Amino acid sequence: MRATTIHGPGDIRFTEVPDPVIAAPTDAIVKVTGSCICGSDLWHFRGENGPIDEPRTIGHECVGIVEEVGPQVRRFKAGDHVLVPFCQCDNTCPNCQVGVQSACVNGAMTASGQAEYARVAQADGSLVRTEGVPDAATMPAMLALTDVMATGWHAAVSAGVRPGSTVAVVGDGAVGLCGVLAASVLGAERIIALSRHADRQRIARAYGATDVIAERGEDAVAALKELTGGVKADAVLECVGTDQAMRTAFDVARAGATVGMVGAPHGVELPLRTMFSKNIGLAGGVAPVRRYLPELLDLTLEGRIDPGRVFDVTLPLDRVAEGYAAMDERRAIKVALTPIS
Known part of the structure; x- marks a missing residue:
């Protein structure tokens, strides 16, 4: 697949990488239909999070359509449109039960959100289904729910x-x-x-x-x-x-x-x-996104909040490097990324 990769400070590229695969029976593979750049990605972009020893994928905010699920996934199936919390969780461990899903003992982080596909660990506990595919008007708000909101x-x-x-x-x-x-x-x-x-x-x-x-x-x-x-x-x-x-x-x-x-x-x-x-x-600390997502989704669908207004630039995914530069130079508040054919 094609994905955003970081090679060093200030060096963002859109390259070919191996497709994500089901690595555990609780995994799902999601085809990304919308993604974005987070302010926290800029810490890596600026070299503030330590050396980058080898190229790796970057990006942790996305929504998409379930492409494949592992044998233990019960709540989702191929074709479901879902929000992907940046911090994934089983939603059942002791930490999740007290509302700290971001510290799930079986947790993981979205590793290739700015890509064509992303692997989601603990799919049943992490994902939140939406009714249908968000259109251009609602996509920004849905993206914001996966992290910043x-x-x-x-x-x-x-x-x-x-x-x-x-x-x-x-x-x-x-x-x-x-x-x-x-x-x-x-x-x-x-x-x-x-x-x-x-x-x-x-x-x-x-x-x-x-x-x-x-x-x-x-x-x-x-x-x-x-x-x-x-x-x-x-x-x-x-x-x-x-x-x-x-x-x-x-x-x-x-x-x-x-x-x-x-x-x-x-x-x-x-x-x-x-x-x-x-x-x-x-x-x-790190936001337990899954804890808040149901309420925030309801508030968004009811029209009581519109977190998507924080997006002021939209670019196709293959121009992601321009998006990083725009946010780094404060020419953009937050950049949304659209899939490319």
Whole structure:
């Protein structure tokens, strides 16, 4: 098959690789009908996740049609259209049972989402069926559910967003914007988005942000304190993963607040003295997508949320390298990829 492969920092190619095969009786092979590039893929693209010793496939967000299933798969059959959570799970292990499907003891990650086919481990526990094939209008939202919408939702849930609360969202990428949307759905009264980019600010406001702060660092903290009368935020969503973003998140959190962390951490040092002295908590981590997917799918189909608005560029799969460059250079918020014939 043809797939996106990474060969080194900044080196993305669309190449021929072996077809995925049923490796375990619980596997399924999915023909990818839609995929996209994630902000977390950029850590690899920029060389921030360590050396790439040999070329490998990349991409973990996709939807598609079941092509083949292993002998122990009972809930799905060839021809089913499905959402593929980026973190796969059996949905029955002790970790799954307490809602942490992202730490499933039999879990796996989608390894070739930006390709023609993907293997899904634990198909019965991972996949979520949709009615028919999403059309061009609904495909972006379906794609967003496989990662960024669920991850933004996880940030809001982990931070304890409640009706009437004041929420600050650090990060204006697709996850941060989905965090704004999640906070709105969960009933936050005031949602303060930290964003310096006009295109992202517009989506944040459309998703429910009541205020936007364009400053960074100490200036952002001062601006938020002024907006809240010095109280600061009841809940904070950290959707970046850098040390600066984490410091800002704790600096804008009121005493007793919780920071919901979903940005993949790189070089982060926690302010333990601040956490201790002000009773500020930290929760979150890798989003248990399968836990949230049924509710988020219902919200999407009911028209209550449209997470697909975070996609502002669509390219055919064989131009995937252009998509990586556009996101890396912040010329795109999130890039959708369409199959090629």
